Amino acid sequence: xxxxxxxxxxxTKEAIRALNPQNSTIYESLMxxxxxxxxxxxxLMCEEILSARLRHFGxxxxxxxxxxxxxxxxxxxxxxxxxxxxxxxxxxxYGTSVALCDPEGRTKAAAVINFCSGETFIKTDAFALHGSIxxxxxxxxxxxxxxxxxxxxxxxxxxRNAPWVLGLHQKGLKFxxxxxxxxxxxxxxxxxxxxxxxxxxxxxxxxxLFLCSDLHIHHDERALLISRDPIIFENLLxxxxxxx
Numbered sequence: 731x732x733x734x735x736x737x738x739x740x741x742t743k744e745a746i747r748a749l750n751p752q753n754s755t756i757y758e759s760l761m762x763x764x765x766x767x768x769x770x771x772x773x774l775m776c777e778e779i780l781s782a783r784l785r786h787f788g789x790x791x792x793x794x795x796x797x798x799x800x801x802x803x804x805x806x807x808x809x810x811x812x813x814x815x816x817x818x819x820x821x822x823x824y825g826t827s828v829a830l831c832d833p834e835g836r837t838k839a840a841a842v843i844n845f846c847s848g849e850t851f852i853k854t855d856a857f858a859l860h861g862s863i864x865x866x867x868x869x870x871x872x873x874x875x876x877x878x879x880x881x882x883x884x885x886x887x888x889x890r891n892a893p894w895v896l897g898l899h900q901k902g903l904k905f906x907x908x909x910x911x912x913x914x915x916x917x918x919x920x921x922x923x924x925x926x927x928x929x930x931x932x933x934x935x936x937x938x939l940f941l942c943s944d945l946h947i948h949h950d951e952r953a954l955l956i957s958r959d960p961i962i963f964e965n966l967l968x969x970x971x972x973x974x
Contacts, residue, residue, distance in 0.1 A: 734787050735852050738828050738841045739863055741783035745776040745810070745826065746845050746863075749817070757818045769794045772817060776810035776826060784808070787830060793933035804838075805831045807936040812842075813910025822846035827912035829936035840937035842916035851916040853941050873941070875919045875958045882906055883923035883957075884914045891927040897969045898925075903962070911935065911954075918942045918956045923966055926954040 749756065749772055756772040777794045784790060788804030791797060800806070806828060811817065813824030823846060830839040839854045843863055850863045851873060861870030885905040888895055898905055903922070908914060911926050915938025918924045924942075930949055939947065946963040948955045953970050957963040 732854075734784075734830050734839050735841060735854065735867075737783050737787070738780075738852075739843075739850065739867075741780045742826055742841075742843045742845075743863060744783075745779045748775055748779060749845065751817065751820055770811075770814050770818060773811045773814050777808070780808060780810050780826065780828070784828070791933065793931070803833045805833065805835065807831065807932045809912055809933040812912040812934065813908075816909050821909070823908045823910055823913060825910065825913050827934065827937045829932075829940060831936070837936060837940040840940040842912055842937050842941060844913055844916075849916075851941055858941070858944075873919055875945075879959075880920060880922045883921050883925065883962075884908065884917065885925045885927075886911045886914055887927040893972075894925070894927060894969060897972075898966075901965060901969070903966075912938050915939070915956065916941055918945055919958060922959060923955065923957040923962050925956075925966060925970070927952070930954055 758771045773794050777792050781790050781798050784806055785798060785800040788802040788806045789797060789800040790806045790808050792808045792810060794810060809827040811824060812827050817824045825844040827842045829837050831837050841852045843850045848862045848864050850861055852859050858873040859870035860873045881904060883903060883905045885907055888907045911934050914924050930951060942956050945956050945958050946960055948967055955966055955970060
């Protein structure tokens with residue numbers, strides 16, 4: 731797993747260096763990706779860099795190109811540029827999400843990296859660490875919930891669900907909607923909750939769910955809810971379970 735994680739980090743460094751936000755050509759819309767969204771040139775640039783380094787470890791299911799044949803029977807779920815709309819608007823909240831799974835779909839390793847801050851979250855069966863992509867892994871620290879209570883949560887896809895927005899307001903729960911679900915899941919240990927309204931796609935969530943496996947999680951075809959706080963979790967589970 732160490733070799734896989736190292737390859738992800740090196741490929742991501744290459745992708746970060748290749749993306750120049752001032753180069754307007756990277757924002758060109760090229761095609762509708764496998765995930766159903768329009769792929770920018772930047773998305774495909776990152777996919778090319780990451781897949782070239784990672785296909786040795788398994789077949790890649792990418793949000794942009796779909797299945798990319800690999801050299802192993804393992805499966806890699808890849809969102810090469812989570813939050814590319816933020817990138818195109820020069821909002822500094824975007825990155826990559828990678829999960830390595832066995833042929834039965836069990837996640838063995840995952841990494842989520844914030845391209846803007848360099849914050850990196852990695853997990854295998856042996857460790858779960860957080861650090862900077864620009865620093866050696868031996869400087870990373872264990873992923874743990876904040877010792878103090880967070881005052882906000884994250885609600886991705888909030889524009890699609892006014893009743894949930896109202897419900898959160900009535901419960902006195904503040905939130906932000908930064909616009910990159912994989913990154914937001916990686917920060918779940920730091921915030922009071924992560925809520926997502928929309929289609930649950932493996933490219934977006936496979937790595938994040940593995941990173942958050944020690945937290946309270948609910949997900950179905952309609953919604954995803956993660957919280958470190960059991961009271962907030964039950965409170966929000968009641969909200970999102972309401973019909974209407």
